[in-house]
Amino acid sequence: xxxxxxxxxxxxxxxxxxxxxxxxxxxxxxxxxxxxxxxxxxxxxxxxxxxxxxxxxxxxxxxxxxxxxxxxxxxxxxxxxxxxxxxxxxxxxxxxxxxxxxxxxxxxxxxxxxxxxxxxxxxxxxxxxxxxxxxxxxxxxxxxxxxxxxxxxxxxxxxxxxxxxxxxxxxxxxxxxxxxxxxxxxxxxxxxxxxxxxxxxxxxxxxxxxxxxxxxxxxxxxxxxxxxxxxxxxxxxxxxxxxxxxxxxxxxxxxxxxxxxxxxxxxxxxxxxxxxxxxxxxxxxxxxxxxxxxxxxxxxxxxxxxxxxxxxxxxxxxxxxxxxxxxxxxxxxxxxxxxxxxxxxxxxxxxxxx
Amino acid sequence: xxxxxxxxxxxxxxxxxxxxxxxxxxxxxxxxxxxxxxxxxxxxxxxxxxxxxxxxxxxxxxxxxxxxxxxxxxxxxxxxxxxxxxxxxxxxxxxxxxxxxxxxxxxxxxxxxxxxxxxxxxxxxxxxxxxxxxxxxxxxxxxxxxxxxxxxxxxxxxxxxxxxxxxxxxxxxxxxxxxxxxxxxxxxxxxxxxxxxxxxxxxxxxxxxxxxxxxxxxxxxxxxxxxxxxxxxxxxxxxxxxxxxxxxxxxxxxxxxxxxxxxxxxxxxxxxxxxxxxxxxxxxxxxxxxxxxxxxxxxxxxxxxxxxxxxxxxxxxxxxxxxxxxxxxxxxxxxxxxxxxxxxxxxxxxxxxxxxxxxxxxxxxxxxxxxxxxxxxxxxxxxxxxxxxxxxxx
Numbered sequence: 001x002x003x004x005x006x007x008x009x010x011x012x013x014x015x016x017x018x019x020x021x022x023x024x025x026x027x028x029x030x031x032x033x034x035x036x037x038x039x040x041x042x043x044x045x046x047x048x049x050x051x052x053x054x055x056x057x058x059x060x061x062x063x064x065x066x067x068x069x070x071x072x073x074x075x076x077x078x079x080x081x082x083x084x085x086x087x088x089x090x091x092x093x094x095x096x097x098x099x100x101x102x103x104x105x106x107x108x109x110x111x112x113x114x115x116x117x118x119x120x121x122x123x124x125x126x127x128x129x130x131x132x133x134x135x136x137x138x139x140x141x142x143x144x145x146x147x148x149x150x151x152x153x154x155x156x157x158x159x160x161x162x163x164x165x166x167x168x169x170x171x172x173x174x175x176x177x178x179x180x181x182x183x184x185x186x187x188x189x190x191x192x193x194x195x196x197x198x199x200x201x202x203x204x205x206x207x208x209x210x211x212x213x214x215x216x217x218x219x220x221x222x223x224x225x226x227x228x229x230x231x232x233x234x235x236x237x238x239x240x241x242x243x244x245x246x247x248x249x250x251x252x253x254x255x256x257x258x259x260x261x262x263x264x265x266x267x268x269x270x271x272x273x274x275x276x277x278x279x280x281x282x283x284x285x286x287x288x289x290x291x292x293x294x295x296x297x298x299x300x301x302x303x304x305x306x307x308x309x310x311x312x313x314x315x316x317x318x319x320x321x322x323x324x325x326x327x328x329x330x331x332x333x334x335x336x337x338x339x340x341x342x343x344x345x346x347x348x349x350x351x352x353x354x
Numbered sequence: 355x356x357x358x359x360x361x362x363x364x365x366x367x368x369x370x371x372x373x374x375x376x377x378x379x380x381x382x383x384x385x386x387x388x389x390x391x392x393x394x395x396x397x398x399x400x401x402x403x404x405x406x407x408x409x410x411x412x413x414x415x416x417x418x419x420x421x422x423x424x425x426x427x428x429x430x431x432x433x434x435x436x437x438x439x440x441x442x443x444x445x446x447x448x449x450x451x452x453x454x455x456x457x458x459x460x461x462x463x464x465x466x467x468x469x470x471x472x473x474x475x476x477x478x479x480x481x482x483x484x485x486x487x488x489x490x491x492x493x494x495x496x497x498x499x500x501x502x503x504x505x506x507x508x509x510x511x512x513x514x515x516x517x518x519x520x521x522x523x524x525x526x527x528x529x530x531x532x533x534x535x536x537x538x539x540x541x542x543x544x545x546x547x548x549x550x551x552x553x554x555x556x557x558x559x560x561x562x563x564x565x566x567x568x569x570x571x572x573x574x575x576x577x578x579x580x581x582x583x584x585x586x587x588x589x590x591x592x593x594x595x596x597x598x599x600x601x602x603x604x605x606x607x608x609x610x611x612x613x614x615x616x617x618x619x620x621x622x623x624x625x626x627x628x629x630x631x632x633x634x635x636x637x638x639x640x641x642x643x644x645x646x647x648x649x650x651x652x653x654x655x656x657x658x659x660x661x662x663x664x665x666x667x668x669x670x671x672x673x674x675x676x677x678x679x680x681x682x683x684x685x686x687x688x689x690x691x692x693x694x695x696x697x698x699x700x701x702x703x704x705x706x707x708x709x710x711x712x713x714x715x716x717x718x719x720x721x722x723x724x725x726x727x728x729x730x731x732x733x734x735x736x737x738x739x740x741x742x743x744x745x746x747x748x
Contacts, residue, residue, distance in 0.1 A: 059644055091645035103637035108659045117655075118645035151447075169645070 005072075006209040007033040007056070007177055012069040014048075014055045023278045025051040027233040027303075028069070033177060033209040040212045040220045040241075042256070043230035046275050049213045052230070053179050056211075057090050058083075073177070091118035095170035099182040101162035105154040111138075111165045112150035119172045137168040141198060160191035167198065171206060178203070181213045196222050217260050221245060226312075229253050232276050232286040234303045239313030249315035251329050252287045285318065293319065293329045386436040390429060397425045423549055423608040430552040431477075455738035462734030465727035472724055476544035483541060486694070489533035496521040497528040497536075497712045506709055508533075528712040530702060536716050543696040543717060546607065547724060550680055551673045554615040559669055562619035563661065566626025567653055570634065581627065588620035600688060607690045610683070614676060622665060622672075629661045636660075663739045670732035674725035681721055696721045 014026040026048040033039045041049045054060050055067045056078065071078040073094065078086060095118075098104040105114055115137065116130040125133070131150065138146035141164040154162060163183060170178060180199065184192040200223055203210050214220060220227060224241040229252065237250040248254045255271045273290035276282050282289055288298040297318045298304075306314040307321065319329045400420060442449045457463050494507040501518040504510055507529075510519035521528060527536040569580040596605075596613050603609060633639065634657060642652050683689040684697025691698060696717040703713025 057644060059640060087646045087648060089646070090643070091647075096641070096644040098637055098641060100637060104641040106638040106642075106656050106660070108656075108663075117642065117647070121646050121651065169641075173645075 005032040006035045006074065007211070008070075008072040009052075009056065010070040010072070012052060012055055012067070012071065014051050014060060014068075015066045017064045017066070018279070021279050024281065025233055025278060026055060027281070029230065029233070029235055031228045031235070031238065033211050035176065035209050036203070036207055037225045038203065038210040038212055038223050039226045039228060040214060040224035041228045041230055042214060042217060042220055043236075044215055044256075044271075044275070046232075046278075047230045048233040049215075049230055050181055053096075053181055053211060053213055056179065057094055057096075058086060059090075059096075088122065091175075092122040092173040093175055094177045094179065095173060095175035097163075097166050097170050097178065097180040097183045100186045101159065101166045102154075102186070104166060105162065107154055110151050110153055111157065112152075114154075115165065115169050115172055118169065122173055134168065134172060137171055138165070141165070141168045141171075141202075142194075143168075160187055160195065163187060163191075163195055164198070167195075167202070171202065174206065175208060177209045177211065179211045179213075182215070183212075184219060185214070185216070192219070193222075199223065217256055229256070232281060233278065234286050235306070235316060236287060237313070237315040237317075238306070239310070243310055243313040247310070249309045249313065249320065249326075249329070250287075250317050251291045251293050253315075254329070285316070297321075297324075382436045382440055385440070386432060389432050389436070393425065393428055393432070396420075400425075421606075421608065423553070423606075423611065426553050426608070426611075427549045430556045433556065434552065452738050456734055459730070459734040459737060461730045465730040465734075468723055468727045469731065472544045472720075472727075473548055475541050476546075476548035479541035480545055483538055485542065486534035486538040489529075491533060492525070492529055493531050493533040494706070494710050495519070495525045495529040495533075496710075497716070498523055498526045500528075500712070502709070527716045528710070530699070530713050531706055531710070536699070536713060539694050539699050540696065540717055540720055542694040543699060543720070546680075546693055546695040547677055547721075549607070550611055550676050551728075553611050554618070554676050555669050555673060557612070557615035558619045558622055558672060559665070561616070562622025563626050563658060563665070565619065565623040567630050567657055567661070569623070570627045570630035571649065571653060571657075577627075581624070584620045584623050587617055588624075590617050592617040596683075597688070605683075605688060605690050607693045607695070610680060610690065611676075614679060618672060618676075622668060625665060625668060626661050629664055630657050633657050633660045666739060667732045667736040670728055670735060674728045677721065677725060677728075 009029065009031050012026055012029045013024070016023045016025060029048075029052055031039060031041070041052065043049050051060065055065075056071050056073075058067060058079065060067060067079055069079065073089065078089065081089075105111070112131065112134055115134040116127075119125060119130050119133060135147045135150055138149065143149055143161060143164055149157075154165075157165060163186075166183070178199075183199070184195050187195060196219060199210070202208075210223075212220075212223060221241065227237075227239060227241055227244045228235055229237040229244070229250065231252050236252045237244065237248070239249075244253060245257065248257055252271075259270055271290060276286060276289060282299065284297070284299040284301055285291070285294070285304055288294040291298065295318075304316045304318045304321070306316045308314045309320055309326075317329065318324060320326050456466075491508050492511055494502070495511050496502045496507075496519060498521040501515075501520045504514050504517055504519040507519050511524055512520040512522035514520070525535050525537065527540065529535055530539070565580060565584065569577045569584075572580070592614060595617065596610070599605075599609060599613055630653075634652075639652060639656055642656050647655065680689060680695060681697030681700065684691075684695055685701045685704070687701060689695065689697055689701075699717040700714050700721075703710065703717075707714055
């Protein structure tokens with residue numbers, strides 16, 4: 001049922017014209033986010049996660065960037081929309097949180113000013129109303145003595161507090177979709193947990209869809225409902241959080257999980273190899289050059305089509321094609337469902353997540 | 355309006371100024387409008403209805419006339435008050451912080467005091483002191499505490515002891531060859547210096563910031579054309595241009611200020627452009643755009659305030675250049691000889707240097723101190739407004 005989704009991204013392709021030719025950062029990516037759900041885009045640095053989320057509200061500078069595809073928000077195509085209409089959506093209906101709160105705030109202004117900025121751009125509110133709302137939000141995101149701190153400058157806040165302020169900035173317009181781009185990466189682990197909990201509570205309270213970008217699978221495990229695994233601008237695998245963590249189908253996902261000691265991972269030092277050159281991606285599966293299971297079929301043609309391996313879990317890997325032997329890349333005895341996607345539900349392993 | 359306030363841009367209360375760019379004017383803008391409007395009306399009245407020889411305030415019986423330069427000067431003073439002084443008062447926390455940073459630099463504090471004296475003297479002096487009158491009888495009076503051979507002055511105002519004429523408090527810095535009081539002339543010169551400082555800074559800042567940010571944000575061929583135009587401005591022989599204008603229209607002080615400041619913004623524009631480009635890459639610009647701000651709101655709300663703090667030093671250091679230039683032109687005899695500037699005073703006294711050096715020395719020292727003060731001030735402002743720069747020095 002694609003039409004009642006809050007956000008649907010179809011065949012999103014973002015390229016940048018550079019001196020060395022065209023750089024494809026995001027290459028035909030699909031995903032969707034529903035109200036009240038948290039979708040995580042996972043992948044290592046440079047895999048196009050951030051560019052994908054910034055393409056949604058066309059924050060990418062064009063030129064040199066070029067965004068193609070469709071991004072439907074509540075049924076309206078954001079990519080075809082004139083800039084002025086899009087501005088009404090930015091900050092008002094779709095809000096962003098950034099990785100580094102330090103840099104995302106203008107040191108010339110008080111945090112109060114910055115929180116109310118979005119509100120005053122979109123709504124005709126008086127200074128007093130805006131202030132009341134901002135203080136209320138600051139209180140809600142856990143800043144003690146909010147009404148006094150309204151007039152403080154960003155440098156007077158700690159990193160965690162700044163991220164809380166950033167969240168308040170994002171929420172001030174009552175957005176329906178929150179795009180959080182690695183919001184916890186710059187924070188230490190204890191603060192990370194607090195911020196994640198806060199985001200979780202706020203999501204329920206504001207009934208938002210959350211698109212969460214991260215490279216940290218530990219974070220994903222805590223908050224995600226569904227996961228989209230990206231590599232080199234392509235989707236490798238997608239599915240419910242339990243499916244992915246329980247039986248990751250794509251070798252890349254498996255290796256990502258292997259890097260996590262708390263999930264029983266044993267790989268120390270990460271996945272060998274580096275991301276392919278985005279100017280000239282390899283034929284076939286983008287991950288093939290680093291994949292220990294790669295064979296001839298992996299290195300020819302396009303990125304493999306997505307094949308449903310369990311309800312809601314789809315993987316882009318040739319080994320799951322009909323007639324191939326998926327056990328090559330499986331390190332357990334899991335049997336995938338039929339290649340045509342007709343689920344025959346292999347008992348306990350394929351849990352539906354929502 | 356925001357881009358026009360001189361000297362200490364960063365201390366403008368951007369919180370108040372850049373609110374969403376709608377029609378809700380801040381108290382500062384309302385004050386500016388309310389005070390600038392009578393000035394504009396007076397200017398129009400002076401221009402259209404008052405004869406060239408009639409004093410502007412003839413209608414209230416005052417024998418005081420206002421030149422174009424005076425109007426411009428009052429306008430920039432209003433700008434400075436509403437967008438510089440008042441915000442500092444409105445925002446005491448930030449003011450205290452700047453002051454704390456600023457006062458660590460002792461020479462700068464002294465400089466600020468000196469510039470304060472020059473400023474107040476320039477504003478108040480002409481109002482309370484009569485213009486120096488020519489009195490040939492008391493020409494060449496020595497400054498107080500000094501003495502000259504009593505044949506130098508025509509008549510000695512002070513005591514003549516052992517054939518030497520002693521200076522008096524009546525003329526604390528002596529008198530010129532025409533018997534004008536040097537102290538009074540220096541005070542009148544303060545007005546001129548402050549006029550040059552304020553008006554040029556306003557013009558250079560306005561044109562430079564507008565040009566720089568527009569160029570940075572337009573990009574492409576617009577940027578190309580604007581920056582090549584800036585190159586022309588930078589390489590333009592301003593002095594020759596000024597000589598040409600001088601021969602055609604005569605060399606008023608207003609003409610000097612306008613010509614030199616209209617050819618001085620090239621460096622500022624270039625700097626603002628590069629700074630704007632680097633600031634527009636900052637995350638908070640993206641953050642603002644993501645909040646739905648239009649390009650205008652982003653530029654006015656985020657780019658200009660951030661650029662402003664870093665061009666203050668440059669603007670402060672431009673002022674002594676102008677003051678020196680004016681003095682040089684006056685010394686060469688191609689300045690506005692009707693204007694009692696320090697340069698004119700020095701020029702007038704140069705032929706008497708051998709027996710009446712105070713005529714040159716007094717304004718010369720004042721000029722020197724003022725220029726030095728501006729340089730110290732620029733340095734200290736850089737440190738106070740831009741802590742990173744200071745950290746690099748440490």
